[in-house]
Amino acid sequence: MSLLTAAVRRRGAGALAWHLGALAVLAVVLYPVVWTIGASFKPSADIIGAPELFPGDPVTDNYTRLTEGIADIPISTFFMNSAYIAVGSVIGVVLSCSLTAYAFAKVRFAGRNAMFAVMIGTLLLPYHVLIIPQYVLFQKLELINTFTPLLIGKYLATDAFFVFLMVQFMRGLPRELDEAARLDGCGHLRIYWSIVMPLCRPALITSAIFTFINAWNDFMGPLLYLNEPDNYTVSMGLKMFIDQDAVADYGGMIAMSLVALLPVLAFFTAFQRYLIDGMATSGLKG
């Protein structure tokens, strides 16, 4: 009896130590996020020097200042542009990458293996070898300062990582399903749309969320291709904030930074299961 309780107590102590350790590491990791939330309610002058994490006397000026916009542009403009690009990217990636993945996973066509190798190769290709010629191309096509250069690649399945993720997933689906559908006289388009796509929902959702978040956070693309403030995304709006303030309005900047992260954090809390599982499988089957 006492031996049993001792064992239980020892296990309880181990669990407690584990949780304390994990929470201590977590505190360090999440400190910047918590600090940002606290700082966004501090008066601008106190943000750098104030020792406390949360202000004793919270103020909301930093947020009210945001309603005035940045350099006469309401911040809703930046949000609308980012949302347009992010949602447009999601639609493009889900459609084009799944079509490509279907061909790799389910259609036996000549040259499939060679193309698959090339596709995997593009996964390792540094984007920076392409930016100059792509810029020249879009400049000749007079597409600078439009959203097209930021979106077109998404509709042409150039995000090899998502194609790869979907291929892996589709290969895992039972063969019997599409064989049965073929016996019933279904063509590829029908099998793709009515059988494979619904079953691939986890892979599609993972790709969609990653795409949304990457597009939302993207900085280099908008920096290269957008040069009218009316077309700026949230990232570029934040950059303007830095540019226009010689003295650095830290309060406004921190508040805006936090607001800019909200869609990402919202998406993450809603879908983190899919995201994390998707990430985990990408490494395992590689």
Add this chain to the structure above:
Amino acid sequence: MTHIQTSPGVSPPAGDRSVNKRNGPTGQAPPAGTTRPGRRENLAGYLFMSPWIAGFLFLIAGPMVFSLYLSFTEYNLFDAPRWIGLRNFTDMFADPRWRQSVKVTSWYVLIGTPVKLAAALAVAMLLAQKRWGQSFYRAAFYAPSLIGASVSAAIVWRALFSDGAVVDRTQKLFGVETGGWIGDPEMIIYALIALTVWQFGAPMVIFLAGLKQVPRELYEAAEVDGAGPWRRFFHITLPMISPVLFFNVLLETIHSFQIFGSAYILSNATCGPADATLVYTCYLYEQGFVNSRMGFASAMGWLLLVAVGLVTAVLFWSQKRWVHYEEGGR
């Protein structure tokens, strides 16, 4: 329903498909679904692939060829490219700022990647123990990875690491006086590395998935044999997760070479005091888009490609020595 390539309406029932136009086995009926009429299957494949094929030709292969050409020219986007042979490359090696960018990037990759992976592995091992609330911890540790690459994170980092801010004050508690890392050419690179290490979530999740596949019996057997925690780590854990370790090393190294946004914003679009965060891509951007030296920037892009290719090749070559796949494993 629109019928494209393999419209079911016109194809004969599966059983009648014994005589194939080209490569099907004649004589006996092929098992349905495994052997299809080759031409129709090819057509279907290429139609499904057409977005990728177009994207590959117009956005990847074509631009690569074009940038290779540009790298031997002087080109400012307005006048026609002028062929100058290898001058961009010789100029590059003679350029102290280019050498600085190589130095900064190498330092960033060499310090940042191992530290990030070590942090990822350490936290993954902590989370690999079955405990209550595990999915909460997993999500919370992953969160910084999502926001780390954003402009917001870089702005917060500036605030945390500037003179008189949190990091500076904490150092003073230990009697170290540096006066903020952001303005210090010696230290700002470590602020950038810290920002990278902070985003250890993605490799952590991959490590975690790998750790879960290590059979528990191995540890039990080792414990019976009297192996301590370090021996168990080096002789069981590391070899067993070496495939995911390889995957993480490869991916993180390649990504590190390409860092741009956080270095650019952290240094307030200046690439750092005394070029201290002049990472390779920052210099490429500056040369190409600020100084309009498109040829020079293309040459830089190609050298980056060669460098990444070499590192990838070395990693793949080295994996024979340290990566144990299940079949040949211990």
